[in-house]
Amino acid sequence: MNVITDEKIPNNVNLAGDRRLQRALEAWQPHFLDWWKAMGPVGWQDKDIYLRTAISVETDGWAHFDYVKMPDYRWGIFLEPKQDGRVHGFGDFRGQPVWDEVPGEFRNLLRRLVVTQGDTEPASVEQQRMLGATAPSLYDLRNLFQVNVEEGRHLWAMVYLLHTYFGRDGREEAEELLARRSGDADKPRILGAFNEPTSHWLSFFMFTMFTDRDGKYQLAALAESGFDPLARTCRFMLTEEAHHMFVGETGVQRVVKRACELMKQDPNGDPRALGGIDLPTIQKYLNLWYSLSLDLFGGEVSSNAADAFAAGLKGRYKEDRYDEHALIGSVFAMDVLRDGKVVHEDVPMRNALNEVLRTEYIKDCQRGVDRWNKTIRDEGIAFELVLPSNKFHRQIGMWAGHCFSPAGELLDRATWDAKKGAWLPNEADETYIKSLMKPVYEPGKMASWIAPPAKGINNLPGEFQYVRLQ
Ligand code: BYC
Numbered sequence: 210m211n212v213i214t215d216e217k218i219p220n221n222v223n224l225a226g227d228r229r230l231q232r233a234l235e236a237w238q239p240h241f242l243d244w245w246k247a248m249g250p251v252g253w254q255d256k257d258i259y260l261r262t263a264i265s266v267e268t269d270g271w272a273h274f275d276y277v278k279m280p281d282y283r284w285g286i287f288l289e290p291k292q293d294g295r296v297h298g299f300g301d302f303r304g305q306p307v308w309d310e311v312p313g314e315f316r317n318l319l320r321r322l323v324v325t326q327g328d329t330e331p332a333s334v335e336q337q338r339m340l341g342a343t344a345p346s347l348y349d350l351r352n353l354f355q356v357n358v359e360e361g362r363h364l365w366a367m368v369y370l371l372h373t374y375f376g377r378d379g380r381e382e383a384e385e386l387l388a389r390r391s392g393d394a395d396k397p398r399i400l401g402a403f404n405e406p407t408s409h410w411l412s413f414f415m416f417t418m419f420t421d422r423d424g425k426y427q428l429a430a431l432a433e434s435g436f437d438p439l440a441r442t443c444r445f446m447l448t449e450e451a452h453h454m455f456v457g458e459t460g461v462q463r464v465v466k467r468a469c470e471l472m473k474q475d476p477n478g479d480p481r482a483l484g485g486i487d488l489p490t491i492q493k494y495l496n497l498w499y500s501l502s503l504d505l506f507g508g509e510v511s512s513n514a515a516d517a518f519a520a521g522l523k524g525r526y527k528e529d530r531y532d533e534h535a536l537i538g539s540v541f542a543m544d545v546l547r548d549g550k551v552v553h554e555d556v557p558m559r560n561a562l563n564e565v566l567r568t569e570y571i572k573d574c575q576r577g578v579d580r581w582n583k584t585i586r587d588e589g590i591a592f593e594l595v596l597p598s599n600k601f602h603r604q605i606g607m608w609a610g611h612c613f614s615p616a617g618e619l620l621d622r623a624t625w626d627a628k629k630g631a632w633l634p635n636e637a638d639e640t641y642i643k644s645l646m647k648p649v650y651e652p653g654k655m656a657s658w659i660a661p662p663a664k665g666i667n668n669l670p671g672e673f674q675y676v677r678l679q
Pocket of ligand 1: 321322323325326329330333360399400401402420421422423424425427428504505506507508509510511512513514523563605
């Protein structure tokens with residue numbers, strides 16, 4: 210079952226062999242399509258887009274590139290093949306065979322993880338739905354839609370798990386995934402960052418750099434799961450996720466490169482004078498999306514994380530790189546707030562697992578920022594982008610409700626209020642960035658504020674017609 214079938218619901222899970230499940234998913238399918246048409250990319254549904262479709266779970270040859278209209282995209286349901294003899298790799302059940310069914314005592318915990326993961330997928334599509342009106346090039350427009358359809362497919366993957374393993378409440382949760390709305394006051398999406406507006410392309414690139422990277426770490430932790438269908442689903446989702454982070458990292462890199470080029474062209478060294486985005490403004494959007502994404506790892510000290518690890522449901526990033534998989538009696542040293550002071554303290558390891566995952570994520574983000582700084586250096590400009598402290602601008606966890614500078618100094622609120630406009634995008638920044646967002650739809654052409662990509666998609670030339678406009 211490696212290759213996707215050509216049924217009404219394309220799949221590699223032998224859906225035809227389970228008539229009840231097939232009927233249930235066929236009942237959900239029109240709701241999904243209604244949601245996609247109402248809340249998906251505005252204005253481009255009937256256009257031919259040069260997209261990658263996953264057609265198998267083979268390492269080579271899983272991707273098929275061709276023009277497709279987004280509502281006709283084959284969303285597909287994929288599980289990676291089952292590995293014979295797989296056992297729990299961590300937690301209280303390590304060494305025992307993994308589960309193919311939901312264990313009753315962990316049903317709620319597991320459902321919550323699947324629903325939280327599933328909720329982010331449609332949320333991001335909703336956040337990005339207006340961006341097609343202002344794409345800086347056809348190349349970028351196509352990449353936006355690629356990201357969007359794959360998030361739609363990831364939603365399908367999570368709904369498959371809900372329908373298959375969670376009975377009636379799974380089906381209800383699947384409906385709710387289409388009912389919540391990003392940013393809605395009454396029915397918001399579950400996690401904070403997924404309710405933030407992504408109202409222009411600089412935010413989109415920061416989102417795909419930092420927020421999709423949270424996706425990489427969360428999916429990798431779930432890919433370790435002892436609930437085997439979840440592990441098999443997440444493993445395949447990670448394959449697609451890599452492109453989303455590529456879009457973000459190279460997107461920002463191209464904006465940075467253009468900023469440097471324009472600095473050198475303008476007599477006053479001001480890229481804004483020539484329709485570019487200056488490096489300090491890029492730093493502010495980095496500060497915003499990085500801090501919002503740090504929140505997605507949950508509290509620093511979390512009994513939920515400890516429970517999920519103990520139950521074998523959610524592991525660490527690349528669990529097999531660690532020697533010890535029980536984590537009883539071990540500790541993690543981290544900063545904590547005690548009596549208004551930041552102190553370094555040991556926390557029982559299982560309770561510190563959100564922070565352990567966040568620490569891996571931070572290292573990965575730093576590698577990306579280092580590459581941006583290399584671009585700046587190569588352009589001969591003296592400026593460095595930096596990741597702010599993990600305490601800066603937090604809304605979840607122990608730093609929330611306290612004010613920290615990007616360097617990590619504890620501040621009083623008055624100082625924070627006076628300075629925050631210099632650290633985070635203010636209204637004038639938003640207005641300026643939005644003023645640059647004019648669509649460029651001529652093949653091979655780029656908006657003034659972004660450099661062209663190093664190479665085209667699927668090795669096609671830059672002037673390729675990635676989206677047919679007629
Ligand atoms: N916003 O014990 P705590 C992706 C809640 S991105 C709002 O500290 P826990 C993608 C939490 O629910 C990856 N609420 O944290 C990227 C809990 O509520 P209850 C998405 C939050 O539970 C781009 C309470 O605070 N996948 O794929 O250990 C585009 C205390 O929680 C937030 C996942 O997240 C927040 N940021 O960890 C498309 C994986 N954080 O239960 C897609 C699945 C926490 O007290 N989810 N809360 O009502 C999880 O593993 C965990 O739920 C979390 C939270 C890591 C999110």
